[in-house]
Amino acid sequence: MKKIQVKVCQGTTCYVMGGSGSKSILDTLTEKYGDKIEIVSVRCFEICHKQDSFSKAPYVYVDDELISSASLEKVINVIESKLKNE
Amino acid sequence: MSEELETKRIKREILVRLIKAFISDNYAENVRLIPYEMRPKGCEVPFRCCVYKERAILRSRTIAGLGFAMEDDDEKTLLSDFAKKALTRKHPEPEPLTVLQNACKGCPSAKVFVTELCQNCVAKPCMKACRFGAISNDGHRSVIDSEKCKKCGLCMAACPYKAIVKTVVPCEEACPVGAIAKGEDGLAHIDNDKCISCGKCVSACPFGATHAKSQVIDILKNIKEGKEVIALIAPALIGHMPCKPEQIQEAFRKIGFSAVYEVAQGADITAKTEAKDFQERLESGAPFMTTSCCAGYNELVKKHLPEIKPFVSDAKTPLYYTAEIVKKEHPKAVTVFISPCFAKRREVLDNPNVNYLLNFEELGAIFVAMGIEIDTCEEKEFDYKSSKEAREFALTGGVARSVQAAWKGEEGAVKPVVINGLDKAAIRNLKLWAKMGKCPDGNLVEVMCCPGGCIAGNACLGSLKDAFKKITDYGNKGQSLETERKEKND
Numbered sequence: 001m002k003k004i005q006v007k008v009c010q011g012t013t014c015y016v017m018g019g020s021g022s023k024s025i026l027d028t029l030t031e032k033y034g035d036k037i038e039i040v041s042v043r044c045f046e047i048c049h050k051q052d053s054f055s056k057a058p059y060v061y062v063d064d065e066l067i068s069s070a071s072l073e074k075v076i077n078v079i080e081s082k083l084k085n086e
Numbered sequence: 087m088s089e090e091l092e093t094k095r096i097k098r099e100i101l102v103r104l105i106k107a108f109i110s111d112n113y114a115e116n117v118r119l120i121p122y123e124m125r126p127k128g129c130e131v132p133f134r135c136c137v138y139k140e141r142a143i144l145r146s147r148t149i150a151g152l153g154f155a156m157e158d159d160d161e162k163t164l165l166s167d168f169a170k171k172a173l174t175r176k177h178p179e180p181e182p183l184t185v186l187q188n189a190c191k192g193c194p195s196a197k198v199f200v201t202e203l204c205q206n207c208v209a210k211p212c213m214k215a216c217r218f219g220a221i222s223n224d225g226h227r228s229v230i231d232s233e234k235c236k237k238c239g240l241c242m243a244a245c246p247y248k249a250i251v252k253t254v255v256p257c258e259e260a261c262p263v264g265a266i267a268k269g270e271d272g273l274a275h276i277d278n279d280k281c282i283s284c285g286k287c288v289s290a291c292p293f294g295a296t297h298a299k300s301q302v303i304d305i306l307k308n309i310k311e312g313k314e315v316i317a318l319i320a321p322a323l324i325g326h327m328p329c330k331p332e333q334i335q336e337a338f339r340k341i342g343f344s345a346v347y348e349v350a351q352g353a354d355i356t357a358k359t360e361a362k363d364f365q366e367r368l369e370s371g372a373p374f375m376t377t378s379c380c381a382g383y384n385e386l387v388k389k390h391l392p393e394i395k396p397f398v399s400d401a402k403t404p405l406y407y408t409a410e411i412v413k414k415e416h417p418k419a420v421t422v423f424i425s426p427c428f429a430k431r432r433e434v435l436d437n438p439n440v441n442y443l444l445n446f447e448e449l450g451a452i453f454v455a456m457g458i459e460i461d462t463c464e465e466k467e468f469d470y471k472s473s474k475e476a477r478e479f480a481l482t483g484g485v486a487r488s489v490q491a492a493w494k495g496e497e498g499a500v501k502p503v504v505i506n507g508l509d510k511a512a513i514r515n516l517k518l519w520a521k522m523g524k525c526p527d528g529n530l531v532e533v534m535c536c537p538g539g540c541i542a543g544n545a546c547l548g549s550l551k552d553a554f555k556k557i558t559d560y561g562n563k564g565q566s567l568e569t570e571r572k573e574k575n576d
Contacts, residue, residue: 012460015328016450016547017098018090023552044459052123054454055099069095 003038004082006075007061011044014058018070025072033079093294094447097147099124101302101451104151107169108306109455117152117169121145139188146186150297153304155184172303178442179299182283182431185266185274190295192272193255198237200228203249215244260290262509263390282385284508284535285428285544298428298545302448305422308441309342314419317343318408318440321350321472322426322480322540324560325553326446329461331560336463341452345416349423350472352408353379353479357488357567360401364530365495372397373524374503374531376516377485379403382429382508382535391513394520397531404479405430409439424449426480426543429535445545474564478557480540482506486532491567501528507537 006029008014026039045061048054056068062078100120107116121141125131134140146156148165152172200212204227212228213221220234221241228250230241242250257266257274265280266287274295276287288296309315317338324331335346356379364375378384378399387395405423412421422442423434434440444452453460475488486502493500503525505512516533519525536542541553 010328010461012328012450012458013454016447016454017095023555024549043461048454049457054102055124 001036001086004033004036004079005038005040005061005063006079007040007042007045009043009045009057009059010041011048013048013054014044017054017057028072029075029079032076036083037079091292093292096144096294097151097297098447098451098454100144100147100151101300101448102454104148104300105302105306105452105455108303114166114169117148118164118166120148120165143186143189146188147294147297150184150186151300151302153178153299153301155179155181155299156186156297157184169303173307175304178301178304178435180435181276181278181281182298182428183276183281183285183288184297184299185276186295186297187273189293190273190291191293192268194253195268196237196252196254196258197232198230198235198239198242198250198252200230201249201251202227203247204228204245205247205249207246211244211246212241212250215240256290256292257287257296260286262286262513263386266296280389282382282389282535283429283432284382284385288428289544298431298445300448301442302444302452305442305444306342306452308420314344314416315342316412316416316419316421317346317424317444318349318405318412318421319346319424320426320430320480320540321348321353321404321477321557322543322546322553323424323446323449324477325480325541325555325557326426326547327460328548329463330465332465332467333460333463335466335468337453337458337460340458340463341456343422344419346468347408347412348468348470348472348476349404349408350476350479351404351411351470352406353404353476353488354473354567355407356401356404357473357475357479357485357492360399360485361489361492361494363399363401364489364500365493368495368499368529374519374529375399376531376533377489379479379485380429380508380533380535380540381431381433382427383533385429385432386508386513386535391516391520394516397520403433404476405433405440406437409437413439426540426546427536428544446543446547447545450547472564473570474561474566476567477564478561481554481557482534482537482539483532484539485534486530488567489530492571494571500530503528503531505531505533506539508533508535 045059047059048057058070060067060070060075065078067074103120107113110116121144124144125137125140131137131140145165149156149159149168152168206227218234218236220231221228263280263282265277266274269275338346367375376398378401387398409421420441422444423440425443425445431443434443475491478484483504490500525531538550542550
């Protein structure tokens, strides 16, 4: 089975607007899904530099799906629906 | 992924927009437009009754961001006029906190309340438990007379169904000194004579009604005018930047600061001075001493606990010593303390060597607004090599450990007691120890207002866990004061 990729942004904007790569959140995801997901750190998605889009940070990609104002809950919902559809 | 509450995100978004407006060609007008850009025509109304109320609240929040008291707003002055006024201000306003009256919900007063889960039992232990005769029975359930009720909670403990609850006003409950309370208008007001600027009310209000008055415009103005502006970074900052400690200097230079000093440099002096002070006190028979670096605690001593003053160390804060060094080396510089909390505002105000305070959230907002990616900044080590203990000063227990490391007196004489967070119970203890003239638990009392230490300050950015790890990693790269002391003795 192909792992679901969770891409988190390391950029300053995602950090300031809510701690994108917070270790405790990533640990929670790893604990919950283990081998089913792969967490990838990306330097910056470069979305935040466009006009007002900083306000919707932090951004997270789950495979190709972009999540804005990402919270743990939102990310889990997307992962769950992907797991269900498999 | 965000762990932050929506209220914090809104405040940060406003700061970013404010700074973006400042660096734009049309500052005042762009400030005026902030509420309209955040809630444009036809947008969804996420929180309040209508888009107009939302904009009115965002307008008030912007006023706080510009550094003014929201209470003084006459509601007819344009935001653009406030923006211009902020530029002409010579000194920031003295009181650090302000309450946004139109965001304050006017929460129901704190009360003890019998819920519908009351089973109207035969034994009626609630009525037996009440010492004030406040509980009666209306035939269907127990009823509390709020005039007689002292909110002691004995009835809550007595009810076998746990059917009695106590509601609180979050800001009142969070304030350890009773400085914020609902006024006759039903809205929260801060009594500045009592307020110790700890900022617990800011974190506690779920409507985000309490704000810190920002000095960000004053600071950026000084930079824009080409002045020599120097950042004095609190030790806690290392834990709250998504980059290596060595990248911080370059990040500040990109904003326009001309130099960066670690306040850890002053923390080394505080540690040594405090160790010496403590040794002299113990030798002359003093029962205990408390630390003196937490601004919230120092305000508490001044306003509410003068009786403990004789037990407080005479050592100055790390910021004090650092600012002294900076002003000696750069007499004309404008100095800015980079702070994890609001409480340092009062200390900065009283110290002529420090001109402004920028908290971590405001600093983060500057990076976002200016598009500075701090983890791509060049690396450069600080000229002064701070000790392990100074770097870890911001952790709970860190100040006591630094005094122990710098200790030259009798081996084992230092017995630390750590007050990890100033709440009502901790204040009662301090009061008691001052009255008894002794502390039963030890002799070196470290007081930190925020649970976790300064790395958990109310204006911090990242999580406590991540900050703790970063700080200890950085600390472990520094030399211990103990090693330095032993080498000198050899």
